[in-house]
Each structure stands twice: as structure tokens, then as C-alpha cells.
Amino acid sequence: MVFFLVPFGFALAISFAETAIRVPPYTDVLSIDHHHLHLLLKADNYRYLLTDPVYVLSYLYSLKTAFFSTLICLAIGYPMAYAIARTSRGTQTLLLLVIILPFWTSFLLRVYALEGIIREHGLLNQALLWLGLIHQPLKLMHTAAVVCISIVYSYLPFMVLPLFATLEKLDRSLLEAAADLGSPPWRAFLDVTLPLSMPGVIAGSMLVFIPAIGEFVIPTLLGGADNLMIGRVLWDEFFGNRDWPVASAVAVVFLVLLVGPIALYQHYQRKDLEVAA
Amino acid sequence: MSERPPGLLLTFLGIGIALLYLPMLVMIGYSFNASPLVGIWGGFSGQWYRELVQNAQLMSAAWLSLRIAFLAATAAMVLGTLAAIALVRFQVFRGRFLLTAMVNAPLVMPEIITGITQLLLLISMLHLFGWPHRGMFTIVLAHVTFCTAYVTITVQSRLASADRSLEEAAMDLGAGPVRAFIDTTLPIITPALASSWLLSFTLSLDDLVISSFVSGPGASTLPMIIFSKVKLGVSPDVNALATLVIGVVGVGVVIAGMLMRRADQQRQRDLQLAAQ
Numbered sequence: 001m002v003f004f005l006v007p008f009g010f011a012l013a014i015s016f017a018e019t020a021i022r023v024p025p026y027t028d029v030l031s032i033d034h035h036h037l038h039l040l041l042k043a044d045n046y047r048y049l050l051t052d053p054v055y056v057l058s059y060l061y062s063l064k065t066a067f068f069s070t071l072i073c074l075a076i077g078y079p080m081a082y083a084i085a086r087t088s089r090g091t092q093t094l095l096l097l098v099i100i101l102p103f104w105t106s107f108l109l110r111v112y113a114l115e116g117i118i119r120e121h122g123l124l125n126q127a128l129l130w131l132g133l134i135h136q137p138l139k140l141m142h143t144a145a146v147v148c149i150s151i152v153y154s155y156l157p158f159m160v161l162p163l164f165a166t167l168e169k170l171d172r173s174l175l176e177a178a179a180d181l182g183s184p185p186w187r188a189f190l191d192v193t194l195p196l197s198m199p200g201v202i203a204g205s206m207l208v209f210i211p212a213i214g215e216f217v218i219p220t221l222l223g224g225a226d227n228l229m230i231g232r233v234l235w236d237e238f239f240g241n242r243d244w245p246v247a248s249a250v251a252v253v254f255l256v257l258l259v260g261p262i263a264l265y266q267h268y269q270r271k272d273l274e275v276a277a
Numbered sequence: 278m279s280e281r282p283p284g285l286l287l288t289f290l291g292i293g294i295a296l297l298y299l300p301m302l303v304m305i306g307y308s309f310n311a312s313p314l315v316g317i318w319g320g321f322s323g324q325w326y327r328e329l330v331q332n333a334q335l336m337s338a339a340w341l342s343l344r345i346a347f348l349a350a351t352a353a354m355v356l357g358t359l360a361a362i363a364l365v366r367f368q369v370f371r372g373r374f375l376l377t378a379m380v381n382a383p384l385v386m387p388e389i390i391t392g393i394t395q396l397l398l399l400i401s402m403l404h405l406f407g408w409p410h411r412g413m414f415t416i417v418l419a420h421v422t423f424c425t426a427y428v429t430i431t432v433q434s435r436l437a438s439a440d441r442s443l444e445e446a447a448m449d450l451g452a453g454p455v456r457a458f459i460d461t462t463l464p465i466i467t468p469a470l471a472s473s474w475l476l477s478f479t480l481s482l483d484d485l486v487i488s489s490f491v492s493g494p495g496a497s498t499l500p501m502i503i504f505s506k507v508k509l510g511v512s513p514d515v516n517a518l519a520t521l522v523i524g525v526v527g528v529g530v531v532i533a534g535m536l537m538r539r540a541d542q543q544r545q546r547d548l549q550l551a552a553q
Contacts, residue, residue, distance in 0.1 A: 076289070076296075077293070079285075079286055079289035079293075080289055080293040082286055083286035083287055083289060083290040084290065086286070093534065097530055097534045100530070101526065101530050104530060105522055105526045106482070106483045106500070106503075106519070106522055108483065108503055108504060108507070109304075109519040109522060109523075110301065112503070112507050113301050113303065113304040116300065116303055116304055116307060116516075117299070123303050153297070153300070156297060210385055210386075210387060214387020214389045217485060217486070231387065234389055235389065238490075244397075247393060248393065251390050251393050262385065
């Protein structure tokens, strides 16, 4: 009973932290003297989100950025995971350590490291200039491409690990059977490997997509004025404009529109798996 | 699955790993650069390391971050393990769905949302009870919240695969439930506890967004200082700091890898012995 009640009590307290606050009326506690006033204001905040195009545009922009970053991560991460899965066990452990190691170092410092390469006088431009491929340094900083690249760079391990986990368990004899039945390797890959690794693809994509969509550090450090992602809008609203009700409204809409569906989907998928098992 | 993968796949793997490591290697290189300008090599020098050590602001922030990470990881390990035990051992109880949802929520939530909601909670608590004031304590509290989720997931999977009958055997032999748990199950889940503690420690040490929301005046963690420095432009002592971090993590991961390998080999040997 102790084992059950103690964590439950704590978790219950924590849950209030995370569910109760998401509900808009909660913020009226903030200004206890203006109960009614605040509740009225609340609806205005949501209307305000719709009238100011900044919010809608940054939602869409975040969605787009996260989508493309996830796609690129998948395109790079899948062959990597596949290659690791096909090496011997000892090599696998080593390669996995190599993939995980950057994740254990600081995320912030890694973004900063990337900045050192792509800034105007950074290594990339110098190398390209030296090779004679370009004559003017490329202005890569503060572009949408750089935001995408650094998201891929930061979250690639999240994609590789779940993919590896599913690919490693894959039964090789299925591929042999496909080959025996006359399937060329690419066909066998499409018919056997890809469908069987779908759980890994989905898990990896989630792990990249969700943090990418709320990303704050990368667009702030590397993005420009027109790469407004929702995380940054939220931050500015909160710390810059000190408009907490609007920031909360942005957060609620963010959660309901973008994260909620993903979380629900994941929940039901896990249920399906449990039923299947 | 243990044949040599085709060359094309290996090429991809090589490029991918190179991409992951190149920026860090460049940064390590810059940290020894005598010139403060990025892109100009001014000769080998250790001056940024000296400046780093002399920078009192960075040093006190680092010390604060380490203390926070230690407290948060330890508390999260205890709470997360308790939650994992509740989830694995008590299949049906009231609030199970709620507990599962709460454990998973921080994992699927962008940290900026976690940060905002935590702050709003803390503010309203302050309003209602006059406690807690924002500072180191609130950062620890917020970190415990999200680290607990990671601990629960890690320990839960390990606990689910632990053999329950060992504990039952211990109880048949007269041990109380707590004693039986400590003597049989606890050693089995110890590796999971250790790795989840390390994970929590790293996550807490690295966290910028959530800390920024829940921190108060005077409590600036290391990532917060780094972030404000980096935002202003190049700061070579951050290169030096990053090199140190990479060095410590690198050594730690290599040691962990070797330990894991040895444990793996030991297990193989045990299995062979058991089979004979």
C-alpha cells in the first residue's frame, strides 16, 4: 500500500501542475481580485490569437519545419540504423555508444558548436571558399534551412535508436524467403523490412517531431526574424511582453492542436499493441 | 544479423556519424585557439581555460547546476521507482490510468509548455500558501517532475522482466515484503536505477527552457548563463567549457560501455554455466 500511495500522492500533486494549469480559468487565480474580469478577458485572448496573423503563421511555420526536419532525420537515420543492425553484436554496442554520446553532452553546447561551423566566417564557408566553389561567404545564419539542419543534427540520435531497436529484431529468414521466392533485394526491402520496421519509424518520428515543433533554442540562436516558431513566440510573449494570459492561450492551443492528437494516437497505438500481444 | 553490411549502408553510417561529431571536433579545436575570432587560427593556447576558471559567474552557475542536478536526479530516482513499482506490481488500482498519463505527459510535451505550466502552478501556490519562492528549490522541483517520468519508464521495463518468484521464495523463507524486495528485486533493477539516475542528472544539468521559467532572481543555472553569452555572440570560453563537458561525458560513456560489456560477458558465462 505504501508503494502505491506514496508515488500516487506525489504524482497527483504533479498532475495538478500539468493539467489544471492548462485549463484557462486557472490563470484567474493569478489576479485574485479580478475574478470576473479575468474570465471575460480569457475569451478575448483566444480571439486575439486568430486576429493577429503572427500566431497562425508561426503555428504553420513550426508545423512545416518540424515536418521537414523529421523527414530528413528519417532519410538519414534509417540507413544508419539499418547499417548498425547488420553489424556484429560487439560492433553494435560500440556504434550505439557512438550515436548516444552526443546526446549525453549538452544540447545547448551542440547547437553552439554547429553555429561555429555555419556562421559567416565559419569552417564551412572557409572550406568552400578555399575549394573555390563559392566566391562570397554564404549567408547561412538566420535562414530556414539552418534551423532545419540543426534540428536534424540535434535529434538524429532519437531517430536512430528506436529504428535500430526494431530493425535489430527483424527476422532475417523472412528476407531469405523473399529472395527464394524471386524478390530482388529492393523489393524484399519494400515488402518485408519496411513494413516490419514501421513501429520504429513511427516512434522515431514522434521523438523528433514533438520536441522539434516546440523548439525554442534553435530558432532563437540560429533562426532569423522570419523563422518565427511557436516556441519562440511563446517565450517572447511570456518574457518579452509579459503577457501571461496570451502566452497561456498560445500554449493551450498549441497543446490541443498539435500535441494532443499525437499523444492520443500514441496512446491508442500502444493499446493496439497490447491487445495484439 | 551479423554479416558485413553493404558498402552503401556503411557509407551512410560513416557520413551520419561524421555529421554528428564534426561540429564538436571543430569546437574543441577552437577552444585551443589563441585568437578570439572564429575562423582565424592564432596559434595554440590554453588561455580560454584559464579565463573559464577565473570567471566567477560561470563557476558559481556550474556549481549551482551540479547541485540541482544531484538533488533532482536523486529525488526523481526514488519517486520514479516507486511509481514504476506501483504500475508493474499493482495491475488494477484506482487512478492507474491517471498515473500512466501523468508519467507519460512530460515525455510527449514540448518543454516550453512544461515550463509555462510549472511556473503558473508555482505562482498560484505562492499566492495561496505563500510558498515556495522562486529560486533553486523551484528549479529542483520542476526538474524532479520531468526526470521522474524518465526514471519510471526505465525502471518499469526492467521491473516487468524481473522474476517475481524470487521475491515469493524469499517471503516463503520468512522475509517480510520489504526485506524480500530489497534482497531480491532491488539488485536486479539496480542497473536500471543507475542509468536512470545518470539520465536524470544529465537532463537536469542540460535543461535551459524549464529552468528559465521556474527560476527566480539570483538563481541562474549554467545553461542559462551559456545561453545569454551565446546569444550575444562568440565567447571562446564557452568553447573551453564545452570541451570539458565533452571530455567528461566521453570518458564516462566509455567507462559505462566497458562495464556494460563486462556485465554482458559475465551474464553469458553464467548462462553457459547454468546450461551445463
